[in-house]
Amino acid sequence: MLAMQTQATPNPPGAATTTTKLPPAGSETPPATPRRWNSQTLFGLDREVEIEHAGQLYRLRQTSLGKLILTK
Numbered sequence: 001m002l003a004m005q006t007q008a009t010p011n012p013p014g015a016a017t018t019t020t021k022l023p024p025a026g027s028e029t030p031p032a033t034p035r036r037w038n039s040q041t042l043f044g045l046d047r048e049v050e051i052e053h054a055g056q057l058y059r060l061r062q063t064s065l066g067k068l069i070l071t072k
Contacts, residue, residue: 047062048061056072058072
């Protein structure tokens with residue numbers, strides 16, 4: 001039986017720490033469920049946040065109708 005590793009994910013201040021189970025090294029099996037973030041946790045009192053991914057900066061913003069828009 002293969003042991004699963006866990007990884008603690010840092011969250012914004014005031015948010016609960018998320019723990020993700022990682023598959024054993026060398027395993028190609030993805031985690032059973034993706035991590036879920038509450039939009040209030042991401043945005044706080046702001047309407048826009050920046051996300052850095054692969055050296056690129058993206059902006060995630062809430063519209064006045066409550067929709068989300070991700071732009072590069």
